[in-house]
Amino acid sequence: xxxxxxxxxxxxxxxxxxxxxxxxxxxxxxxxxxxxxxxxxxxxxxxxxxxxxxxxxxxxxxxxxxxxxxxxxxxxxxxxxxxxxxxxxxxxxxxxxxxxxxxxxxxxxxxxxxxxxxxxxxxxxxxxxxxxxxxxxxxxxxxxxxxxxxxxxxxxxxxxxxxxxxxxxxxxxxxxxxxxxxxxxxxxxxxxxxxxxxxxxxxxxxxxxxxxxxxxxxxxxxxxxxxxxxxxxxxxxxxxxxxxxxxxx
Amino acid sequence: xxxxxxxxxxxxxxxxxxxxxxxxxxxxxxxxxxxxxxxxxxxxxxxxxxxxxxxxxxxxxxxxxxxxxxxxxxxxxxxxxxxxxxxxxxxxxxxxxxxxxxxxxxxxxxxxxxxxxxxxxxxxxxxxxxxxxxxxxxxxxxxxxxxxxxxxxxxxxxxxxxxxxxxxxxxxxxxxxxxxxxxxxxxxxxxxxxxxxxxxxxxxxxxxxxxxxxxxxxxxxxxxxxxxxxxxxxxxxxxxxxxxxxxxxxxxxxxxxxxxxxxxxxxxxxxxxxxxxxxxxxxxxxxxxxxxxxxxxxxxxxxxxxxxxxxxxxxxxxxxxxxxxxx
Numbered sequence: 257x258x259x260x261x262x263x264x265x266x267x268x269x270x271x272x273x274x275x276x277x278x279x280x281x282x283x284x285x286x287x288x289x290x291x292x293x294x295x296x297x298x299x300x301x302x303x304x305x306x307x308x309x310x311x312x313x314x315x316x317x318x319x320x321x322x323x324x325x326x327x328x329x330x331x332x333x334x335x336x337x338x339x340x341x342x343x344x345x346x347x348x349x350x351x352x353x354x355x356x357x358x359x360x361x362x363x364x365x366x367x368x369x370x371x372x373x374x375x376x377x378x379x380x381x382x383x384x385x386x387x388x389x390x391x392x393x394x395x396x397x398x399x400x401x402x403x404x405x406x407x408x409x410x411x412x413x414x415x416x417x418x419x420x421x422x423x424x425x426x427x428x429x430x431x432x433x434x435x436x437x438x439x440x441x442x443x444x445x446x447x448x449x450x451x452x453x454x455x456x457x458x459x460x461x462x463x464x465x466x467x468x469x470x471x472x473x474x475x476x477x478x479x480x481x482x483x484x485x486x487x488x489x490x491x492x493x494x495x496x497x498x499x500x501x502x503x504x505x
Numbered sequence: 506x507x508x509x510x511x512x513x514x515x516x517x518x519x520x521x522x523x524x525x526x527x528x529x530x531x532x533x534x535x536x537x538x539x540x541x542x543x544x545x546x547x548x549x550x551x552x553x554x555x556x557x558x559x560x561x562x563x564x565x566x567x568x569x570x571x572x573x574x575x576x577x578x579x580x581x582x583x584x585x586x587x588x589x590x591x592x593x594x595x596x597x598x599x600x601x602x603x604x605x606x607x608x609x610x611x612x613x614x615x616x617x618x619x620x621x622x623x624x625x626x627x628x629x630x631x632x633x634x635x636x637x638x639x640x641x642x643x644x645x646x647x648x649x650x651x652x653x654x655x656x657x658x659x660x661x662x663x664x665x666x667x668x669x670x671x672x673x674x675x676x677x678x679x680x681x682x683x684x685x686x687x688x689x690x691x692x693x694x695x696x697x698x699x700x701x702x703x704x705x706x707x708x709x710x711x712x713x714x715x716x717x718x719x720x721x722x723x724x725x726x727x728x729x730x731x732x733x734x735x736x737x738x739x740x741x742x743x744x745x746x747x748x749x750x751x752x753x754x755x756x757x758x759x760x761x762x763x764x765x766x767x768x769x770x771x772x773x774x775x776x777x778x779x780x781x782x783x784x785x786x787x788x789x790x791x792x793x794x795x796x797x798x799x800x801x802x803x804x805x806x807x808x809x810x811x812x813x814x815x816x817x818x819x820x821x822x823x824x825x826x827x828x829x830x831x832x
Contacts, residue, residue: 269760269780273645282646293761349641351611352620352654377760379648380641382602383611383623383660386579390615395688396579398608401754411692415755416604417521417703419696421577425689435761436754467620471636471649479786479805484798488812492820495792496828498808504769504790505828 257312257427258366259302262358262388263295263331264348265324266378273475280470281347291327294373296440297433302371303335304438305405313337315365319348319357319461332451333443339454342461349379351387352467358384359391361461368428374399375432385432395429401436507596508543508565509535510656512586512613513558514605515546516694520554522706523601527661528561528669530628531599537630543567543593544675547582547682549575555677562672567593571682577605578690583612585683590617595656597635599628602660603705614658621658622650624764626665626787635659643760643783663705664766665787697755702739704756709733709769710788712741712758714781716774716795716814720751725818726773732826741765741785743775759784774814777802794818 267273267282268290274283302314316331317340318324328339342361348354362370370392375382382398389396402413410425414434425431443451485494499505509531513524524544531542541564546554551568558566569585586609590598598613600606602624614621626647627638635657641648704710713726723746730738742752744759758765760780770788775781777793777800785791786805793806794817803809810817 267642269643271642271645272779273642275646282642349648350620351623352614355611355615378642380639380643381623382607383614383621386608386611387615387621389579390583390612396608396612397689398579399604414604415697416694417706418701419694421604421691422693422695423689424692429689465653467652467654468622468637468650469653471651473641474647474649476640476644476647476786479791479807482791482793482803482806482809484803484809484811486810488810489816489820491810491812492817492824495808495810495821496824499769499790499792500828502790505825 257305257309257368259305259312259314259369259371260362260365260367261295261299261302261314261316261331261336262370262372262384263299263316263318263327264292264376265289265318265320265327266292266376269293269377275473275475280473282473289323291330292373292376294375294433294435297435297437298371298373299331299334299336300438300440301403301433303441305369308405315340317342317358317361319344319354321345328456329451330443332454333447334441335447337454339456341458343458344461344463346463348463350463350466350468351381351383353463353465355384355387355391357461357463359388362392370394370430372430372432374434385430389430392428392430395425395427397423397425397429398432399434400431401434403431403437507540508593509538509540509597509599510590510593510595511542511544511563512598512600512609513544513546513554514601514603515548515551515554518548518550518553520557521601521603522668523603523663525561525668525670526663526666527599527601528563529666530661532562532669534597534628534630534635538596540596541565545569545586545589547574547585549682559675559677560672561669563675566675566677567680568677569680569682573684574682576691578687579608579612580688581685582609583616586613587616589680590656597657597659600660602662606660610658610660617656617658619654619656619658620652623660625659625661628659643780644764644786645783662766702736704739704741704763705765707737707739707767709738710741710758710765710767710785711738711771711773712743712775712785713746713773714743714775715745717746723751725814725822729771729818729822729825732822732829734829743781772802772806773818775802776800777805
């Protein structure tokens with residue numbers, strides 16, 4: 257099975273966000289970037305499927321700036337066979353243009369499985385995997401936390417509101433990965449050395465016109481400072497009274 | 506005339522409440538853009554759901570009904586929805602940002618060759634273009650966008666718009682669900698936790714954290730949630746106690762868990778790390794109970810009690826049970 261893993265370089269989750277002077281993007285000064293947390297599960301699952309089948313390939317791809325090489329090199333060190341950087345300096349936030357560019361590239365390579373994280377923690381879109389599947393005509397199952405492969409058919413489990421869904425999914429497929437799917441491995445020294453000899457392709461990508469244009473990026477209004485209604489169990493009546501006054505009780 | 510189309514979510518014949526919230530947003534956009542509101546529902550046995558949708562204020566309901574659609578299939582539903590969107594001259598397509606909405610609508614947008622904006626908290630129509638606001642960076646910032654392609658496709662964060670009600674009977678059109686080759690299909694739905702209220706749909710979320718000290722003490726969180734009566738409250742958990750294995754990941758609230766916006770949120774024994782606050786800062790009213798008066802959670806809570814959860818929570822549970830019993 258030839259697997260493509262889509263990854264994204266994003267600001268670390270403990271980053272305090274500042275808005276850039278253009279009012280439409282973040283100020284990258286002092287921001288640490290890392291591999292999107294959910295993409296770790298996608299990469300790990302790809303490596304496990306290749307190990308299970310003892311055949312096929314794992315190609316890791318991203319759209320982003322040249323600095324993404326660090327995250328791609330890390331993926332190679334963990335075991336991916338090939339890395340592809342579709343380079344752009346734009347903030348990759350727009351679902352349609354991103355999915356279109358990725359789909360166009362995927363159509364040029366052997367691929368019967370695309371694995372993604374459930375969402376990137378910068379744009380928080382949670383739409384690329386199903387969007388990509390629609391453009392490729394692939395089957396799709398999203399937010400998967402358990403996945404088994406038998407004879408080219410996946411059985412996936414995912415949480416829905418108040419229940420768990422068991423989904424069967426044919427190949428070719430796009431699967432988006434959620435926390436709980438697996439425990440990602442880290443690169444060891446041998447992997448890091450081996451990565452240096454693996455193919456790394458960089459080519460520019462045109463994202464084209466955006467289906468959604470940015471009007472503004474703003475910080476949300478701070479919540480008004482609250483009120484400590486009291487200390488200990490004696491404060492319960494005051495809390496009840498306060499909640500009744502604003503009619504939430 | 507063009508239509509603002511809502512894709513309703515029906516599971517096991519029951520209409521899911523966030524669908525009616527999407528109708529509210531659609532009615533707003535219809536008023537602003539001079540369109541009508543049409544609802545598309547997919548499933549098998551949709552009569553009850555259609556009757557409910559007919560009274561939502563929507564002008565038309567299209568039911569794609571039949572045994573082939575008894576179980577959700579992203580590819581089959583998307584294809585059928587797109588066909589109806591074209592027939593309805595959809596200027597916008599809205600659905601709730603639920604497990605189904607997140608799976609279905611991006612594919613619909615791809616087949617319509619248009620854009621999509623997800624997890625939206627506000628929609629508008631200004632200067633001839635649809636607009637939307639959505640939280641990004643886990644709610645640390647808000648992105649405002651304007652659609653440059655048509656139709657406008659968006660998923661809406663649950664609990665953020667009021668549920669639509671009070672319309673006259675809408676015209677209902679039945680379409681036979683097409684059979685055929687399903688690429689992916691739901692085989693089974695396993696209820697988790699015996700029919701508990703889904704976290705993201707609950708009117709009240711009671712969440713516990715490391716301040717509970719031991720897994721067994723989480724019962725007081727469940728007891729407080731139960732005091733609100735059946736179907737009202739859900740329990741949530743901080744990342745710390747999910748990582749510790751006390752609670753399942755499905756209950757985690759925060760940046761790598763669920764984002765919730767209930768009318769009332771209780772944070773009990775939760776200090777208020779950036780990643781937890783990202784998951785609940787849009788709750789209408791936040792109550793914090795924590796022993797540490799300097800805990801960051803008190804900076805965003807509307808009401809706080811500094812104290813021992815083991816004393817405060819049972820007293821609160823008794824008081825709320827009494828109010829609920831009196832209603």
